[in-house]
Amino acid sequence: MNSSTETEAQKPASKSKLRTFGRRAFLVGSIAVAGGVAFGYYVVRKPHDNPLLDDLGADEATFNPWVKISPTTITLITPHVDLGQGVASMQAALIAEELDLELGQFTTASGKPSPAYYNTAMANDTVPFRSTDHGFEAEAMRGVMGAAVKVMGMQSTGGSSSTADSFDKLRAAGAVARETLKQAASNRTQIPVARLRTAAGAVILPNGSKIPYTDLAKEAAKIPAVTQVTLRPPSQWRLIGKPMERLDIVAKSTGTQIYGIDVDFEDMLYAAVKVSPRIGAGLVRYDASAAKQMRGVKRILDIPNGVAVIADNTWRAFQAANAIIFEWAASKAPEQAEHWKEVGRSFTEERLDKEWRNDGDVAQAMKQEKIVSAEYRAPYVAHQPLEPLNAVIRVTGDRVDIWTSHQAPGVAQQKIAEVTGLPVEGVRLHNQYAGGSFGHRLEFDYIILAAEIGRQMKNKTIKLTFSREEDFVHDYPRQISMARPRGSVKNGRVESYDLPIAAVSAARSYTKRLGMPVPGPDLMLAAGAWDMPYNIPNFRVTAYAVPEIVPTSSWRSVGASTSGFFADAFLDELIHAAGADPMAERLRLVNDISARRVLEAVAKMSKWGSALGPNRGRGVAMVTAFGVPVAEVIEVLATPEGVKIEKVYVAAEVGRIVDPVNFENHVQGAVVWGLGHAMNCEITYSNGQIQQENYHAHEAMRLHQCPEIIVQGLENGGEIKGIGEPPVPPAAPALANAIFAATGKRIREMPFNKHIAFV
Amino acid sequence: MKITVNGTAHLVDVEDDMPLLWVLRDELKIKGPKYGCGMALCRACTVHIDGEAVPSCSIPVKQAENRNITTIEGLGTPVAHHIVQQAWIEQQVAQCGYCQSGQIMTAAAFLEKNPRPTDAEIDEAMSPNLCRCGTYSRIRAAVKSAAAKMAER
Numbered sequence: 039m040n041s042s043t044e045t046e047a048q049k050p051a052s053k054s055k056l057r058t059f060g061r062r063a064f065l066v067g068s069i070a071v072a073g074g075v076a077f078g079y080y081v082v083r084k085p086h087d088n089p090l091l092d093d094l095g096a097d098e099a100t101f102n103p104w105v106k107i108s109p110t111t112i113t114l115i116t117p118h119v120d121l122g123q124g125v126a127s128m129q130a131a132l133i134a135e136e137l138d139l140e141l142g143q144f145t146t147a148s149g150k151p152s153p154a155y156y157n158t159a160m161a162n163d164t165v166p167f168r169s170t171d172h173g174f175e176a177e178a179m180r181g182v183m184g185a186a187v188k189v190m191g192m193q194s195t196g197g198s199s200s201t202a203d204s205f206d207k208l209r210a211a212g213a214v215a216r217e218t219l220k221q222a223a224s225n226r227t228q229i230p231v232a233r234l235r236t237a238a239g240a241v242i243l244p245n246g247s248k249i250p251y252t253d254l255a256k257e258a259a260k261i262p263a264v265t266q267v268t269l270r271p272p273s274q275w276r277l278i279g280k281p282m283e284r285l286d287i288v289a290k291s292t293g294t295q296i297y298g299i300d301v302d303f304e305d306m307l308y309a310a311v312k313v314s315p316r317i318g319a320g321l322v323r324y325d326a327s328a329a330k331q332m333r334g335v336k337r338i339l340d341i342p343n344g345v346a347v348i349a350d351n352t353w354r355a356f357q358a359a360n361a362i363i364f365e366w367a368a369s370k371a372p373e374q375a376e377h378w379k380e381v382g383r384s385f386t387e388e389r390l391d392k393e394w395r396n397d398g399d400v401a402q403a404m405k406q407e408k409i410v411s412a413e414y415r416a417p418y419v420a421h422q423p424l425e426p427l428n429a430v431i432r433v434t435g436d437r438v439d440i441w442t443s444h445q446a447p448g449v450a451q452q453k454i455a456e457v458t459g460l461p462v463e464g465v466r467l468h469n470q471y472a473g474g475s476f477g478h479r480l481e482f483d484y485i486i487l488a489a490e491i492g493r494q495m496k497n498k499t500i501k502l503t504f505s506r507e508e509d510f511v512h513d514y515p516r517q518i519s520m521a522r523p524r525g526s527v528k529n530g531r532v533e534s535y536d537l538p539i540a541a542v543s544a545a546r547s548y549t550k551r552l553g554m555p556v557p558g559p560d561l562m563l564a565a566g567a568w569d570m571p572y573n574i575p576n577f578r579v580t581a582y583a584v585p586e587i588v589p590t591s592s593w594r595s596v597g598a599s600t601s602g603f604f605a606d607a608f609l610d611e612l613i614h615a616a617g618a619d620p621m622a623e624r625l626r627l628v629n630d631i632s633a634r635r636v637l638e639a640v641a642k643m644s645k646w647g648s649a650l651g652p653n654r655g656r657g658v659a660m661v662t663a664f665g666v667p668v669a670e671v672i673e674v675l676a677t678p679e680g681v682k683i684e685k686v687y688v689a690a691e692v693g694r695i696v697d698p699v700n701f702e703n704h705v706q707g708a709v710v711w712g713l714g715h716a717m718n719c720e721i722t723y724s725n726g727q728i729q730q731e732n733y734h735a736h737e738a739m740r741l742h743q744c745p746e747i748i749v750q751g752l753e754n755g756g757e758i759k760g761i762g763e764p765p766v767p768p769a770a771p772a773l774a775n776a777i778f779a780a781t782g783k784r785i786r787e788m789p790f791n792k793h794i795a796f797v
Numbered sequence: 798m799k800i801t802v803n804g805t806a807h808l809v810d811v812e813d814d815m816p817l818l819w820v821l822r823d824e825l826k827i828k829g830p831k832y833g834c835g836m837a838l839c840r841a842c843t844v845h846i847d848g849e850a851v852p853s854c855s856i857p858v859k860q861a862e863n864r865n866i867t868t869i870e871g872l873g874t875p876v877a878h879h880i881v882q883q884a885w886i887e888q889q890v891a892q893c894g895y896c897q898s899g900q901i902m903t904a905a906a907f908l909e910k911n912p913r914p915t916d917a918e919i920d921e922a923m924s925p926n927l928c929r930c931g932t933y934s935r936i937r938a939a940v941k942s943a944a945a946k947m948a949e950r
Contacts, residue, residue, distance in 0.1 A: 122893025122930050283889065290894030291885040292878065293829025293869030297895060300828040308823065333812065351811075352832070353819035424833045424841055424895045424929045473831070473895025474929050506834045699889050703935060707892055710931025733838040733927060742920040744933035 089152035090115070099259035101218050103154040104133055104211040107255040112144040112239065117155035117193055118200040119148060119443055120286070121423075121475035123762050124700040125200045127285045131277045131696065132204055136212030136270060138236040141277075146285065148469040151447035155193040159202035159760075195445045196480060196592065198664040198760030201696060205758045206269070213267035222258040223249050272694075279753075282697045286471065298470035299503060301430045301441040307336060309491050309502040310355035312362060313344030313483075315511040316369035316726040317588050321345070323365050329358040338362075341490050348495065352503050359505075369726020377587050377723065378415070381520045384540035384584040391543075391583040392559035394568030398576035403526055403534035410615050411524040412608060415787040416600035417720035418515035420728075420736050421593055425473020427504040429488035433458060433496050438465045440488060443472035445480045449552065453482050457489035476711070477592040480548070481514055507731040515721045515728075516593030517544045518584075521604035527616035532623060534576035535612060539564050539601050543583055544590040551589065566598030566661045566767050567605035571630035579605075588723060594711055595663055595766035602661035602767030603716070603774070603788070610657070610775040611784065620658050620775065621646045632691040632754065633660060636669040639689035639750050644671035653677070654684075655780025659772035665757070666764035667691050670709065670772040672745070676780045680795030683713065683745040683773065691752040692759045698751065705765045706747040712769025714739025716788045717796055743796060798862055802827060803871030813859035818842045820858045821868060829869035829898045839927040843899035844868045850906035869898040872905055881905045884943035892930035900926045904940050912947045914940070 090100040098108040106113040116129035130146050133139075149155065216236050223241040224231045226249070233244050240248040272279070289295035314321055320343045329347060330338060334354035339346040345362060349355035372380070429442035438458055444450040447467045455462035472479060488502045504512075519541035526534045543560040563581035570579075593599060613623045621641050628634045637660055640646070650656060653676045660669040668690040675682045686709050695701045719736050722729050730736045751761075774785045777794060785793050798809050800817075802825060809824050816835075821827040821844070830853050833841035837852035844853045845867040846860075873879035878886065881904050891897045900923065907914070907922040914922070919940050928936070 122891075122895075124892065283886075284891070286894065287886055287889055287891060288875050290891035290897055291882045291901065292873060292875045293898040293901075294875055295894050296828070297831075299832065302826060302828070351815075351819060351823045353815055353823070356835075422929065423893065424831070424839060424927065425893070426832065472893060474893040476929070503832070506836075703889060703892060703932065706934045707931035710933060711929075714931070732836055733834050734836070737927075738929070739931065739933070740924045740927065741933040741936060742924040744931075744937075747934050 087154065089150055089154055097256045097259070099255045101215040101258070101263045102211045103149070103152065104208060105137065105215040107215075107251050107258065109252050109255055112139065112251060114144050114146050115149035116146045117149050117152075118195045118204065119445060119447070119469050119472065121195065121443070121445070121472040121479065123200070123704060124284055124697070125195070126471075127282065127700070128201060128696050129204050129208055130285060131282060132208035133212040135275060135277045136209045137216050138238065140238050141283065141285065143239040151193055151451055151467050151469070153193070153448070157192060157194045157199055157203045159197075159199035193446065193448050196477070198666070198763045201760045202758055209269050210267060213269060214263055214265055217264035217267050218261065219251050219254050219258050221261060221264050222254045225261065226254070226257060278696055279694070279698070281699045284700060295471060297425055297473050298430070298441060298443045299425055299428045299473070301470065301501070303430070303499045306430070306499045306501055307348050307350060307495070308352045308355045309346050309348050309500050310352070310359040310505060311341065311344055311346045311487055311502065311508060312359045312364065313341070313487070313508070313512065314366045315728070316366050317371040317723070319367040319369040319726060321364065322367050325363040329361040332358045332361060337495070339491065339494050341487060346487070346491050346502075348491070348500065352501070356505050371588050371723060371726035373724055374722040377518055378520075380587055381518055381540050381542075381584050384582045385522060385538050386582070389540070389582045389584065391563055391581040393578070393580045394564050395577060395579045397574070397578070398534070400534060400536045400576045400578040403576040404524055404536055406526050409524050409526055410612060411522070412611060412786055414521040414523070414604040414608065416519045416603060417788055418518050418590070418722070419593060419715050419719045420510060420513045420515050420721050420730065421476045421478035421591070422510060422513060422733070422736065423472065423474025423476055423478055426506055426509045427478070427484035428502060429484055430499060430501045431488040431492035432499040433460075433492040436460050436464045438489070438492060439468065440466070440485070440492075441468045441470055442485065442488070443470045443475070443479055444485065445475060450482060450485045453485050454489040457486055458493045476594040477596075478513065480592055482551070483512055506733075510731045510736070511728045513721070513728065514547070514589045514591035517542045517590045517597070517600060518587070519600035519604075521601070521608070523604065523608040525608070525612045527612055530616050530618050532574055532609065532612045532616055532618075532627065535574045535609065536578045537567055537605060537608065538580045538582065539567060539604060540582040540584050541597070541600065542586055542590055544592050544596065546583075547586055547590045548592065550586075562597030564601050565596065566602030566663050569662055570605055570609075571633040571662065571667070572609070572624070572627040573629045574627060594708070595763040598661055598663035598767040599712070599770075602663065603770040606659040606661055606768065606771035607774045607786070610659070610771065610778070614778070619647075624658065624660060630667070632752075633662065633667040635752055635754065636660060636667045636689040636691050639752060640669040640671045640687045643687040643689065643748060643750060644673070644685075646671065653780060655776050655778070657772045657775025657777070657779055659768040659775060661764075661767040661771070663764045663767050664760060666759045666761065668764045668768050670765070670768040672772040672776040674773070674776045674780050677797055680797040681777055681780070682797050683743065686713075686745050686747045686769070686772070688747065688765055689750045689752060690761060690765060691754060692761055693756045694753050694758045695751045701751050701761055702749045704761050705749045705751070708761070708763065708765035709747050709769050710739050710744060712766040713773060714743070716770035716773060717743070717790050720789050798858065800858065800861055800866060801864070802866045803868060809858070811858060814857045816854050817844070817856045817858050817861050817866070818853040821853060827868050827870060831895055831898060833896070833927070839896065839899070840903060840925050841896045841899040841927075843902040843926070845902060845906055848906060848909065850903045869902055872902065879905060880946050881908065881939070881943045884939040884946070888935045888939040888942065890932050890935040890939050892932055896926060896928045900928065900936055904936075904943065908940070908944055908947050912944055914944060
């Protein structure tokens with residue numbers, strides 16, 4: 039059912055050429071591709087092969103890479119990996135909407151990694167234009183990046199892109215399957231397609247009798263897919279926009295959800311690893327004589343920069359690994375204080391990454407006498423999802439099976455092929471539900487280690503589990519970042535704002551690790567700052583790139599988690615310096631309709647301006663991340679023991695909400711994430727090593743600190759956007775602004791608990 | 798050593814100091830209790846021993862000998878939910894869900910002892926359980942709704 043007209047002779051040459059480009063110049067994160075790149079139109083239009091055809095049974099039908107129907111089962115493929123954000127349910131609902139399936143009439147599967155599941159929406163956020171910018175140049179660049187993603191077959195989950203990527207594509211997949219099934223029913227009954235309809239997993243004949251889809255599978259498999267389909271208007275939707283019971287909610291409430299760490303085989307062995315915790319420093323020697331004698335220990339393996347213990351039980355493997363005496367080489371990575379000095383030294387012409395914006399005449403404005411200035415800091419923080427990194431691996435002959443959870447499974451397969459020396463076609467990655475990620479499962483260390491263990495333990499099934507301590511010390515944290523903003527006010531208004539930001543680039547660190555370094559400025563360094571939708575007469579935002587000190591990685595909301603804090607909190611300082619009302623002045627300055635709407639919504643929700651009572655304060659912040667403007671108002675109470683966060687009001691504009699329940703849950707979680715880390719967390723280095731090794735040292739938020747979080751989603755149409763990350767960035771500045779309102783104390787450094795106590 | 802889990806007695810040949818969590822997960826293949834920290838910091842491993850919610854990652858199995866161990870699998874099933882599980886489903890608490898077995902076990906033991914808790918008592922009882930996804934608003938709502946139903950019994 040491949041509709042391509044491309045000849046076989048054209049295929050290999052065009053593919054390999056474009057693959058080469060892709061490997062060199064494409065990225066997962068956020069650095070713009072420099073220079074013009076043109077793809078042959080025919081290559082981009084050509085659909086990728088349907089991976090479901092590979093193991094299709096004789097009586098099974100597939101219509102596209104997302105739908106498979108057998109005589110007994112309807113399977114919907116949900117290639118965006120579910121890390122807890124509910125995308126398995128979201129993807130299935132989009133297909134089921136058009137395919138006329140009820141929840142419970144189908145099973146879902148992650149499918150095998152394939153170029154067919156490329157992520158076009160992610161490409162949209164990799165171009166250096168404001169997401170609201172639809173000018174010719176911006177659209178042209180989005181097209182280039184989208185084409186690159188497709189040709190590369192970049193299947194990925196991240197950047198709050200899953201819903202945007204899926205919304206049209208998966209509804210179309212459902213519609214194609216539906217129309218093809220109707221055609222099969224028409225062929226059987228000789229009733230014209232126009233007189234057939236579908237409902238609840240069956241084609242309905244004019245006399246009311248039903249032919250279940252599963253009964254049509256064999257015939258549908260023999261006819262070409264009907265690809266001319268019309269998507270239903272919103273007024274006809276049964277599922278989209280309505281509260282939905284997540285497909286995994288019962289399993290996750292009864293202890294029966296299987297995560298990667300729960301995958302089990304009869305003869306399985308268990309592995310623990312100890313890899314040099316010191317950045318860039320290897321293993322000098324080790325003594326495993328005691329470990330070898332311990333009960334249940336099967337093998338001690340040399341692995342790059344460390345050791346793996348294979349045992350008959352996870353705890354025995356952990357215990358034996360802890361009993362090994364290691365001598366690690368010294369690391370050249372500097373002490374933490376030196377990291378800050380390096381960032382502070384980076385506001386120079388030489389380290390200029392890009393001047394993102396320069397409205398009016400900032401240089402002239404800064405010559406005035408009364409300039410407000412400050413220094414802001416945001417530290418490294420860890421991802422540390424609750425399920426530690428793990429993988430079950432089995433290498434047999436030239437085949438590798440790996441059960442794990444990964445956000446870029448295609449690249450993970452490539453890494454496994456490299457380590458094992460086997461062809462990538464022989465690597466089967468069975469993507470599992472994850473116990474959280476927040477960017478952690480974009481990294482490859484655990485995949486590479488599992489592959490190395492599998493290579494040395496052929497024909498055995500091995501489960502590698504990171505201890506929490508091993509997971510912490512090998513986490514690649516969020517970027518360290520600093521800003522030195524200045525500004526001025528005039529006649530009660532914000533007049534000028536100069537915002538230089540210096541940060542290490544998590545995207546460059548990642549692409550370097552991947553062996554795909556890319557040129558061009560990093561869009562993330564000043565994300566959430568340069569694209570602030572405010573008309574300030576003199577407004578400049580400049581990003582400086584700090585050379586890598588230690589490796590860093592994408593952390594939920596990436597650049598905006600730090601730059602959005604600086605940008606909005608210092609704007610709040612300027613507004614207070616002007617003597618203006620924080621909400622009124624933002625509304626006066628705002629120049630984007632969606633941003634205005636979310637500000638107006640939180641003003642209304644929070645009854646902004648109403649009396650709060652003694653020792654209470656209210657702060658507002660608004661940051662746009664991944665194209666989604668989110669405004670938050672936070673109310674705090676200053677007690678003698680510390681600040682209590684009482685309420686958070688959130689308004690976000692995502693165009694359209696697929697499931698309002700999951701939407702609310704997700705926004706609340708993102709607020710908790712943003713607040714908890716801003717209040718309580720930092721990662722620091724000493725002797726080239728992360729000093730925080732478990733949750734007591736990096737606690738984020740616990741339930742007793744959690745405020746009431748009131749959420750409103752705005753749906754003013756337009757493009758549909760994701761909500762996983764955008765509510766994170768405004769949380770920190772809204773809290774800092776509220777603390778200032780309640781106490782007069784301005785907090786300019788995360789974690790805030792260095793400066794004020796919380797209760 | 799003989800341990801009784803969810804009403805079934807098992808003979809296990811393990812060290813006395815192996816944490817109960819790893820006996821459950823790797824020896825008995827009972828996967829509901831989760832490994833998160835190994836130090837009783839996150840409580841994803843919470844089970845009941847004689848009705849008491851405890852972090853199984855930090856309980857040597859010998860201490861659990863001859864006592865009644867209940868895991869999330871013994872609290873209810875996907876077709877016969879415990880009141881607390883039902884509340885968790887109705888409130889759609891879970892995101893990644895990895896901590897939720899522990900949250901539910903903590904809540905169930907707490908509500909057995911204190912079926913009419915105040916908001917402050919709920920906060921205190923549930924704070925030892927870490928949720929990295931931040932589902933705390935819904936955990937609170939689910940505990941309250943379960944409490945209301947348990948009070949009706």
